Amino acid sequence: MSHQAGSGIDSPGVQLVAERAVASFPVRELTYFLDGGPEETRMRERFEAIIEAEPIFRRSCADYSLSRPERYRLAMRKQLRLCELIKELQLTGEYATAGSDVRALRLAVHDDIGTDLQLLMFIPNLKATFSDEQLAHWLPRAEAWEVLGCYAQTELGHGSNVRALETTATYLPDSDEIEIHSPTLASTKWWPGALGRTANHAIVFARLLVAGRDLVRLSLSLSLSLSLSLSLSLSLSLSLSLSLSLSLSLSLSLTLTLTLNLTRAFTTSSCRCATWRRTG
Numbered sequence: 001m002s003h004q005a006g007s008g009i010d011s012p013g014v015q016l017v018a019e020r021a022v023a024s025f026p027v028r029e030l031t032y033f034l035d036g037g038p039e040e041t042r043m044r045e046r047f048e049a050i051i052e053a054e055p056i057f058r059r060s061c062a063d064y065s066l067s068r069p070e071r072y073r074l075a076m077r078k079q080l081r082l083c084e085l086i087k088e089l090q091l092t093g094e095y096a097t098a099g100s101d102v103r104a105l106r107l108a109v110h111d112d113i114g115t116d117l118q119l120l121m122f123i124p125n126l127k128a129t130f131s132d133e134q135l136a137h138w139l140p141r142a143e144a145w146e147v148l149g150c151y152a153q154t155e156l157g158h159g160s161n162v163r164a165l166e167t168t169a170t171y172l173p174d175s176d177e178i179e180i181h182s183p184t185l186a187s188t189k190w191w192p193g194a195l196g197r198t199a200n201h202a203i204v205f206a207r208l209l210v211a212g213r214d215l216v217r218l219s220l221s222l223s224l225s226l227s228l229s230l231s232l233s234l235s236l237s238l239s240l241s242l243s244l245s246l247s248l249s250l251s252l253s254l255t256l257t258l259t260l261n262l263t264r265a266f267t268t269s270s271c272r273c274a275t276w277r278r279t280g
């Protein structure tokens, strides 16, 4: 006897139902545990039902033979429908917050959309780094998707090594503007994903140059002199309680640690972000 794929008695779906029925533990309790609680399970199931009823979110084997432009356009249509659903369902949560209604709706889609970083990286970074005045201008536009942003940190020659970024952000006092420049091939902003071509704005991580001075390098020399003065006071206090030779070796190793820590702290905080309007 032959069975149609997926519907026969031996199909994975039927086998799963049979296995679940004889589970030795309360399946629903485990579901609650995995979701985070009964309320989260109810929310997930509600949103999955809504998403499954929407033709645009249905997946088929044909999706695998789409060209990249076709897949990109389909993802944009999915993002648009998601935005409409958030309004229709009057969801108010933050996408970046685990357990929120907006995030639960997005997770019910079970697909890459390519514009996720607008909600996951761009808007949270605006909130974390902008002044109240800047936020009042940019946030409503970003939340309305009028400003669509990408996160331009990685460079072709500098992945995790953010301290070595080469792109510069030069402050121009005459026009009160910041000029962004990637002067070499290695400094080309470069990362996977679709937002680089979709976005009309970006958060750019760069070395901040003010009046011809690189503030990252300036902070490096500052941290060095600070750590030297700290090591001096440490060796003095140690020499009071320990023998002279011991205090000398201890103070040397402490100096090294302090230098590394301070250097890291200063360089991290010296990476500023800037927004610029793409004109091309």
Ligand SMILES: Cc1cc2nc3c(=O)[nH]c(=O)nc-3n(C[C@H](O)[C@H](O)[C@H](O)COP(=O)(O)OP(=O)(O)OC[C@H]3O[C@@H](n4cnc5c(N)ncnc54)[C@H](O)[C@@H]3O)c2cc1C
Pocket: 117, 150, 151, 152, 153, 154, 158, 159, 160, 161, 190, 191, 192, 193
């Ligand atoms: C799906 C996806 C989306 C992304 N989107 C963005 C985006 O929108 N914007 C953006 O700016 N970036 C984005 N990134 C990040 C970016 O593309 C790089 O993957 C990331 O910066 C790491 O750089 P790399 O791949 O060159 O790895 P490398 O930095 O070369 O690291 C390679 C390996 O070396 C290790 N390593 C690196 N430095 C050190 C060290 N000092 N000591 C010891 N080990 C080290 C790393 O842990 C890693 O295992 C994205 C990445 C992914 C995967």
